[in-house]
Amino acid sequence: MDRGLEDSRQQQPHYLGHRERLRERFRKSGGDALGDYELLELVLFRALPRRDTKPLAKALLARFGSFADVMSAAPERLREVKGAGESVITEIKLVHAASLKLIQGGVLNRQLLDSWTAVIEYCRAAMAYRDKEHVRILFLDRKNRLIADEVQQEGTIDHTPIYPREVVKRALELAASSLILIHNHPSGDPTPSHADIEMTKRIVEAAENLGLVVHDHIIVGRDGHASFRGLGLM
Secondary structure, eight states, rough: OHHHHHHHHHSSSSHHHHHHHHHHHHHOOOOOSOOOOHHHHHHHHHTTTTTTHHHHHHHHHHHSSSSSHHSSSSSHTTTTTOOOOOOHOOOOOOHHHHHEEEEEETTTBBBGOOEEEEEHHHHHHHHOOSSSSEEEEEEETTBBEEEEEEEEEESSOOOOOHHHHHHHHHHHTTTTTTTEEEEEESSSOOOOOOOHHHHHHHHHHHHTTTTTTEEEEEEEETTTTEEETTOOOO
16 A cells, blocks of 8 residues: 555544544445434535544534434524534524424415424424424414414513513404314423413413414423323313
8 A cells, every 4th residue: 555645544633534433324225323422423524524523423422312403402502502603503403494494394285273293393383492482373274274374472490471452453354264173281291280271261261252263282392202181271
């Protein structure tokens, strides 16, 4: 072997071979064959083309817990991890946005009440891993197809104010016939609280007065989801 070629190979960063082996495993077996930190490394390759990404991948997982938690983390929280600069954050949020668009495709232009599993998957992907409470509303037409998907309120870690008047006002603006309420519990436990139950009752009453139907209120969290209709709460 040419001595110069051998020397140049020895001088190559050690992570280049690791990157190609990881890509090859992904090409052959897909994401299921990779651990969370390995899949995260693949995401970081484009953001950090000249750095070993394994330390940062492991640091992100140590801070947030899982691949899904990292993808869903707010940019300001990602910045708290050493080495997570703007290019890294952009790449992570791009993957997250793409995954939501993919899942959202399962509910667009379909009767949502006949695609309930897809609705739950979308709601959990969009909200279950957030570190603050959010209230999301799916507005439906007369055929129960999605008109609009909107985040109405953002609150704190354990409370989100929501006003029935604003909910029904927005439904009327969109000419919606019905709606589905969704919010997340950052604690992970989707069990409805007393405040959740009372707030839902007020929204259902306000909607009924104007001929609107509230199909369900879904609470999502890392530990699963809870349906108010399924629990007999509405």
